[in-house]
Amino acid sequence: MSKITSQSQDFSQWYLDIVKVAELADYSKVKGCMVIKPYGYAIWENIQRELDSRIKAADVKNVYFPLLIPESFLQREKEHVEGFMPECAVVTHGGGKKLTENLVIRPTSETIMYDTFSDWIKSYRDLPLKINQWANIVRWEMRTRPFLRTTEFLWQEGHTAHKDKAGADEEAHRALKMYEDFDRDFLALPVLTGRKSDKEKFAGALYTLSTEALAKDGKAIQAGTSHNLGMTFAESFNINYQDENGALQKVWQTSWGVSTRLIGTLIVVHGDEKGLRLPPKVAPTQVVIVPIYKTDGEERETVLKAARQIASDLKRFRVLIDERDTYTPGFKFTEWEVKGVPLRIEIGPRDLAKNSCILARRDTSEKTSLEISELFTAVPKLLDQIQENMYEQALKFREEMTSEIGTYEDFKKILEEKGGFLVTGWCGKETCEQKIQEETKATIRVIKEENTKCKCVYCGEKSSHKVYFARAY
RNA sequence: CGGGGUAUAGCACAGUUGGCUAGUGCGCUCGGUUUGGGACCGAGAGGCCGCAGGUUCGAGUCCUGCUACCCCGACCA
Numbered sequence A: 001m002s003k004i005t006s007q008s009q010d011f012s013q014w015y016l017d018i019v020k021v022a023e024l025a026d027y028s029k030v031k032g033c034m035v036i037k038p039y040g041y042a043i044w045e046n047i048q049r050e051l052d053s054r055i056k057a058a059d060v061k062n063v064y065f066p067l068l069i070p071e072s073f074l075q076r077e078k079e080h081v082e083g084f085m086p087e088c089a090v091v092t093h094g095g096g097k098k099l100t101e102n103l104v105i106r107p108t109s110e111t112i113m114y115d116t117f118s119d120w121i122k123s124y125r126d127l128p129l130k131i132n133q134w135a136n137i138v139r140w141e142m143r144t145r146p147f148l149r150t151t152e153f154l155w156q157e158g159h160t161a162h163k164d165k166a167g168a169d170e171e172a173h174r175a176l177k178m179y180e181d182f183d184r185d186f187l188a189l190p191v192l193t194g195r196k197s198d199k200e201k202f203a204g205a206l207y208t209l210s211t212e213a214l215a216k217d218g219k220a221i222q223a224g225t226s227h228n229l230g231m232t233f234a235e236s237f238n239i240n241y242q243d244e245n246g247a248l249q250k251v252w253q254t255s256w257g258v259s260t261r262l263i264g265t266l267i268v269v270h271g272d273e274k275g276l277r278l279p280p281k282v283a284p285t286q287v288v289i290v291p292i293y294k295t296d297g298e299e300r301e302t303v304l305k306a307a308r309q310i311a312s313d314l315k316r317f318r319v320l321i322d323e324r325d326t327y328t329p330g331f332k333f334t335e336w337e338v339k340g341v342p343l344r345i346e347i348g349p350r351d352l353a354k355n356s357c358i359l360a361r362r363d364t365s366e367k368t369s370l371e372i373s374e375l376f377t378a379v380p381k382l383l384d385q386i387q388e389n390m391y392e393q394a395l396k397f398r399e400e401m402t403s404e405i406g407t408y409e410d411f412k413k414i415l416e417e418k419g420g421f422l423v424t425g426w427c428g429k430e431t432c433e434q435k436i437q438e439e440t441k442a443t444i445r446v447i448k449e450e451n452t453k454c455k456c457v458y459c460g461e462k463s464s465h466k467v468y469f470a471r472a473y
Numbered sequence B: 001c002g003g004g005g006u007a008u009a010g011c012a013c014a015g016u017u018g019g020c021u022a023g024u025g026c027g028c029u030c031g032g033u034u035u036g037g038g039a040c041c042g043a044g045a046g047g048c049c050g051c052a053g054g055u056u057c058g059a060g061u062c063c064u065g066c067u068a069c070c071c072c073g074a075c076c077a
Helices: A011-021 A038-057 A071-075 A078-087 A110-120 A165-185 A232-237 A261-270 A299-313 A329-338 A372-400 A408-417 A430-440
Strands: A025-027 A034-036 A068-070 A090-094 A097-105 A129-138 A152-162 A192-195 A207-214 A220-230 A240-242 A248-250 A252-259 A287-291 A319-321 A343-347 A356-361 A367-371 A402-404 A421-426 A443-449 A465-470
Touching (some): A011 A025, A038 A129, A038 A152, A038 A261, A068 A071, A071 A078, A071 A097, A071 A110, A078 A232, A110 A152, A152 A165, A165 A220, A192 A443, A207 A443, A220 A232, A220 A261, A232 A252, A252 A261, A261 A372, A287 A299, A287 A329, A299 A319, A299 A343, A343 A372, A356 A372, A367 A372, A408 A421, A408 A430, A421 A443
Parallel strands (some): A287 A319, A287 A343, A402 A421
Antiparallel strands (some): A025 A034, A068 A097, A090 A097, A152 A252, A192 A207, A207 A220, A220 A252, A240 A248, A421 A465, A443 A465
8 A cells, every 4th residue: 555645745645645545536537537436435425325314304305307408598597607608518419410409418407407497386385495416517627636626526406496585595594504514513524604705606696605614734625505596597497486466476596515525525624644534423434343363273263253243232333344364454454544444443362361452543543452341332432522523623723723814914924824714804895805816815715794893904994794715625 | 728747567667878578666366474553485467668650770768749647827616
């Protein structure tokens, strides 16, 4: 197994090393696309399972819409087409013949779905309409990196329609809260939440809400988004309903999504010099048992028998016994650490003689000896502690990396020397935002407060907005 | 789309001023010894030297043109 580049030496290379060495994904033969390997896909399946149940709990039904979208659908909404058309893959031929109308491979499904919404929604009784789909998306990005930005990626996109603005506001914020809770409880990711500036919002949206995590290199990463689409698409796609009084009304809509980028986010937030670290709840293997024995004689069977008994006692967790004879225990320790398995149990003749085993935590690298009989109660406790600790570590890091900024000089200095989130005033003008981005590469990640007294870090004018700036992925 | 780089075995690379049978390490297969923090010995398998032209008695090596990928920017989840 190859070595991992140090985070401090080259974070970007460290990231690529983790993806490869932890066997999350391979490059494919198609530019910008990746092959998600079993271990990486297992992480995605865990994300899917948990998030899907939370989505369903909000009374959202799963559906599936086509991959191909008539080009004219995208054309119907001006901002949307301007935002997405440049990065669309377009199908021009089918069955050996040129198509009468080009088909776009979905960069997102608003248009194809909302064309159908106009058929589905006729009465106020049809509202709210709340659907979700798990699908693949293609966006022809200039620059790609496994999980963080790929030409094709997997995601979940929720789409809802409501009677009025209040309904859409509530849904957009519900989805944001769902992501924030999911990130914290399941992925141990602390995220900032809030509204995006108009410059950063989704093409065609009234406003965009976002969850923002902080990578270990001090760069922000957008983990999930939720948009109030207003009546923009209702107008372009004629999504009308008759209200209680028989009057024709347009719907208010939302859309919200998270993608396989969450896996990249897990890597850049939790990973360390030894490799990946996975929070127990999302880890494909929560406990790995490494049996230690000499292959000849009875020792092997004795140790394996004990290991299997432990696995059986812990069967409500995802437990794996590494029974491979061709690798030494040391090799196995390293391999499972690289893959980020939260808890490792080592058991050999020395332990068995004392009816004990060794427990090794991935998050703290602590090793303790424990009676085998105690595992049944100790393991669940430890997994909870690891989950909690990883969140706390990430939160502490973010707090240390969040700086209150007064002057533009400080802004540039802190950004250069430290990175992280910069909390500062912003007048609300896109020109200042643009200048700051051009001069520092930092963008507004989310707006922190909208009704406060401060002044713009760039132009110095009085302002009511406090925002989080950061360089971002 | 700009800048930089690379293309030789599954992976990482070496291959000198053109030269005869293309190499090393890791990984893989087989046999044996091992196994408490990345084991060791021995024997093997595995190559359209990215593609297409050219120069030459002779090209992995020189020239031209393509193509692909990686890294750094701008654009974006």
